[in-house]
Amino acid sequence: MCASSSRAVRTDRTEPVLRELHASLTLRRRPEDVAQLIQNLFTAGGTELDVTTRAALEKAAEHSLSRLWHGYTSMREDFARPVGAQRQLGRAAALFTDVPQVPASDGDDPARIEALIRTAGEEIQRRYGDNDFGRDRLNRAERADAGIGEISKRQYNKRFRLLRRMEAKLARVVHEQRRREVTMTGKGALARTLPYELFAADPDTAAFIAYLTARAHMRSVFTNGKQRRPYDEIADALFRRLRDRPERTNWYALAHAHPTAEVLGQVADDDLKRLLVHWNQVLRVAAGLLEDAWNRSRLERHSMIVRPGNDSSTWNQAAQAWSTARAHWFALLTELGEEAILDRFCPGKVPRLMAADVAYWHRKTRGGLHPDTYVWAELPLPWEVLRGERECPRSLVEAACARNGVDPVAGGWTGPRPAAKAVRFIRTPELVHGVAVRDPLMASALRSAGVFSGRNKREAAGEWL
Structure with a gap:
């Protein structure tokens, strides 16, 4: 077998690296660090790489944290996790x-939280969901009839208020967990849902998925132009290895993250339908978050400029998930x-705020808003279309595209976008609220001082600078 088609083999030595690559699918590891892991994977498997792939991986891996003198990044390598109900559960254990x-760990598990709320509620004869402080509490006679007359009014009220707060906390945990999942899906598609055995069945496929996902998970940069595309020259080199030995490539796993016509053409129809169902579910979840943010905010639909009081974080995360799900669909x-x-x-499509x-x-540099904004403003709202309340046919x-000078096909309005061309690899910058800073230590200082955050922290910034 020639060097260019040498296959990565899954062995006991590659297992730890594959586990780490699989874990990266739900993290925000720098692409350079994932490239280093891929090099380690191929070395452990005794894989002889062709010159092009070896050079491409080295171009990224030479900037990995393991090779830099400081070995440090100021940016979190995980998606923000919601604050769980650990404190409330501890208080409930003391009172009930x-x-x-x-x-x-139970404080992050909605099912466990709900079960404990229900268990505690039985102790004071409170039904789950009865949260009205004036109507749902028991008076002295009712407490006596329920067999809890020994609990004073003060102690009963304390327990009732705690359970009411715990239900509100549970709702926030569920909402924030859904937002986190939507954020990861919007960035990295369905890669995060891949079980380990499916992901690791072919190490070459795993390497490509892990690197492309790391690129997709990169943070947005403060710019008036386009964001960097995930598919770069390193991803292209790894994909060429898959193309050169199609009979060994795990095309179904690949379709979770890279649904080009070339990839989907290798996937069985039943698996394609399975993915279609999954993306239908993502569309509905994203639409629900969009509708919720829309109802709680007064968005300026014709400009999509953030106004005070807009929940831009939820909207933008859900909009990106909607766009990703729609493109795959x-x-x-x-x-x-x-x-x-x-x-x-x-x-x-749904634009970001x-x-x-x-x-x-x-407006100063490009002459106005993106034409897609005007098309969006003319079409029915996506959640209304999903529920069948409004019709939105291709015509x-x-x-709407014709009236606003937009190509409906090239713009992705009425069909899948063309396969992306590989872009040049650029090192991952240290970002402080979207602004690139060369040194990670300086980035930490600027972030702590509130620089670029839009908040009034000039005095703190002066102390750091």
Whole structure:
């Protein structure tokens, strides 16, 4: 076998590296560090790389933290996790006889939190969901009839208020966990859902998925132009290895993260339908978050500029997940030969909210808002389309695109986008609120001082600088 087609083999020596690469699918590891892991994977498996792939990996891996003198990044290498209900569960264990002390991990488990709330509620004869402080509490006679007359009014009220707060906390935990999942899906597609055995079945496929996902998980940069595309020259070199030995490539796993026509053409129809169902679910979750943010905020639909009180974080995370799910959904419909569905059901794209300073920057340098914003403003809201309340056929989208000078196909409004071309690799910058800073130690100082955050922390910044 020639060096260019040498296959990575899964062995006991590669197992720890594959485990670490799999864990990176839900993290924000720097692409350089993932490239170093891929080098370690190929070395452990005794894989002889071709010159192009070896040079591409080295181009990224030479900037990994393991090779830098400081070995440090100022940016978190994980997606923000919601604060769990550990404190509330500890308090419940102190107040309720039937609630045991539980491991800290239970505070992040909504099912476990709900079960403990229900158990505690039985102790004071309170039903789950009865949260009205005036109507749902028991008076002295009712407490006596329920067999809890020995609990004073003060102690009863204390327990009732705690359970009411715990239900509110549970709702926040569920919401924030859903937001985190939506954020990861919007960035890295379905890579995070891959079970280890499917991910690691072919090490070459695992290497490509891990690197592409690391690139997709990169943070946005403060700019008035396009963000960097995930598919770069290193990803392209790794993908060429898969193309050179298609019979060994795990195409179904690959379709979770890279649904090009070339990839989907190698996937069985049943697996394509399975992915289509999954993306339908993602569309509905994203639409629910979008609708919730829309109802709680007064968004300026014709400009999509952030106004005071807008929940831009939830909106932008859900909008990115919607766009990713929609693009994958279109690609799968096309591969299955079901494009005719779009003649009747073609929900539009959803733009992100834009900060006023960025919008002003766009107007000064690019002459105005992106034309997609005007198309979005003319179409029915996506959650209304999903529920069948409004119709949005392909003809309606094409007409809106025509009025605003947008190519509906090239713009991804009525079909999958063309496969992305590989972009040049650029080192991952240290970002402070989207602004690139060369030195990670300086970035930590600037972030602590509140620089670039838009907050009034000039005195603190002066102390650092």
